[in-house]
Amino acid sequence: MYPFKELLNILSLWIALFAFTKAALAEAIRIEFTEFDTYSMEIAHVDVGDTVEWLPTNEGHNVEFILTPRTVSLPKKSRMNEFHSMIFEEPGIYVYGCTPHLNTGMLGLIVVGGDFHNIEDTDEIVLSPVAQSVLNRLVMKAKSESESR
Ligand SMILES: [Cu+2]
Numbered sequence: 001m002y003p004f005k006e007l008l009n010i011l012s013l014w015i016a017l018f019a020f021t022k023a024a025l026a027e028a029i030r031i032e033f034t035e036f037d038t039y040s041m042e043i044a045h046v047d048v049g050d051t052v053e054w055l056p057t058n059e060g061h062n063v064e065f066i067l068t069p070r071t072v073s074l075p076k077k078s079r080m081n082e083f084h085s086m087i088f089e090e091p092g093i094y095v096y097g098c099t100p101h102l103n104t105g106m107l108g109l110i111v112v113g114g115d116f117h118n119i120e121d122t123d124e125i126v127l128s129p130v131a132q133s134v135l136n137r138l139v140m141k142a143k144s145e146s147e148s149r
Helices: 004-024 119-125 129-147
Strands: 028-032 044-045 051-055 064-067 084-087 092-097 107-112
Touching: 028 044, 044 084, 044 129, 092 119, 092 129, 107 129
Parallel strands: 028 051, 044 107
Antiparallel strands: 051 084, 064 092, 092 107
């Protein structure tokens, strides 16, 4: 038989291991660059603290943020054809696009924590007519998805 103290040690080891595994499994959302000049996931609903990863599965694309909550400054755009990842710590909506395909509407929307407080700021983004209609569609879809969650 193990002495009580040793049992406690084993128990706390298991708890630590469990916490570690949980942290390691914290959700990472993966978005691919596609041959159709789109992101494989146009809208991502994530929780605060989640990581989003962009995979350079097709050449000629990157990730450039064009809207973040006001408390978050625009991150530097990612390099072409490179893996990119970002942790989302502030609730709100984030809009990004691919620098060379912004005008043709290669856009993505991330909703963090189901928070749309800065939705009005999307009105101030200046885009080509095509990209503008893509953005409008994404915003409407994200809102209705959010309501049905
Ligand atoms: Cu692109």
